[in-house]
Amino acid sequence: MTEAAEHTPHVPPGPTQYRILLVEDDLGDALLVEELLHDTGLRFELTTRTTLADARTELVTGRADCVLLDLHLPDVSGIAALTAVRTLAPHTAVIVLTGLSEAQAGTEAMAAGAQDYLVKGKVEADLLHRTVRYAVYRSRTERANAEAQAARQRAEENARLERGLLPQPILDTSSVQVTSRYLPGAAMALLGGDFLDVVEGDDGRLHAVVGDVSGHGPDAAALGVFLRIAWRSLVLGGHRGEELLHLMERILIAERASHSLFATCTLLVLDQRAGTVTLHLAGHHEPLLTTVEGTREVTAAHGIALGIVPGLRSWPSTTVPLPPDGALTLYTDGLTEGHSGADHERLGVEGLLTLIGSLPPADPGAHVDRLIQETHRLNAGRHSDDLAVLRLDWGNLSSPS
Incomplete structure (x- = not known):
């Protein structure tokens, strides 16, 4: 020895x-x-x-x-x-x-x-x-x-992905308050493919996106980063609506590791001076509108998810008038796909709206945190999907003409 x-x-x-x-x-x-x-x-x-x-x-x-x-x-x-x-x-x-x-x-x-x-x-x-x-x-x-060491490397990788998936909003003159939250679907897992971003354009309009790449893990997360950065660059470059989604789809097809990967997203343009919001839904669900009367789902036309049928370019727009004071909440499926309690039924949008109505008044950040906490409580720890939430609060908007 x-x-x-x-x-x-x-x-x-x-x-x-x-x-x-x-x-x-x-x-x-x-x-x-x-x-x-x-x-x-x-x-x-x-x-x-x-x-x-x-x-x-x-x-x-x-x-x-x-x-x-x-x-x-x-x-x-x-x-x-x-x-x-x-x-x-x-x-x-x-x-x-x-x-x-x-x-x-x-x-x-x-x-x-x-x-x-x-x-x-x-x-x-x-x-x-x-x-x-x-x-x-x-x-x-x-x-x-x-x-x-492996845990440290995972944490560092998560931090890099967070910077790519959850950037700082670019706000110049806008008075809209932005609240965002992101939770990965599993402990110790890399962030998934959910992404969000907010940018104020040169014309003063506020542009926002919430999206969800199918699947989990590094391939989905990397593709989510690509799409988020592409969206910000294209918006700042002046691209809008259907053209913007078409270019994002081309990037998705070029960067995805598998033909089975696709992405859903909601594009939002909030015009504070006109008092309106314009929506494009690419396989994603409608945002929620909160007013003094409560919270409801915004009715909007639906389009196809990115990468499902490349080149179809079916993304109709919907413009909705906004109240002078209110909030819009965009979110991914992780907020609604959990169970609603002992009956093991999915929470869904209706359950989410009921839950929101039962929450006490709070500032936007506390309200979003409490909402996520309650959905997890109802789901009894079975949280498995990634979750991204983006809330935009405003006051004193101009009345729509």
């Missing part, structure tokens, strides 16, 4: 029982190892295999906390044996067993990823006890560090 391991000052307590896999083709050596393990005082469960092929099931299923590996097996030998074990069980501790004449083998094995090595014929119970405990501890620490 290595000198460093022999002088390890402290090894934290290990599991109450170690699952040890011995891969050794010499039956005499295997018997000696088993007897030494009994002398260590460790609680253990020993499985012995004579070839790497026979040990494959235990390795790939994670049934071992520690592998005691002879470097000379009938089907593989040397560092190749260790490499094969590490490939099959990358997070399992491996202790290499070497012969008296193999002075360099143990050092080379540790450089190749083994936690430690033992020289046959020079192993005592105390040494084996400390070696097993320390190897398992090191392996589990390395695994925890790797998982923490």
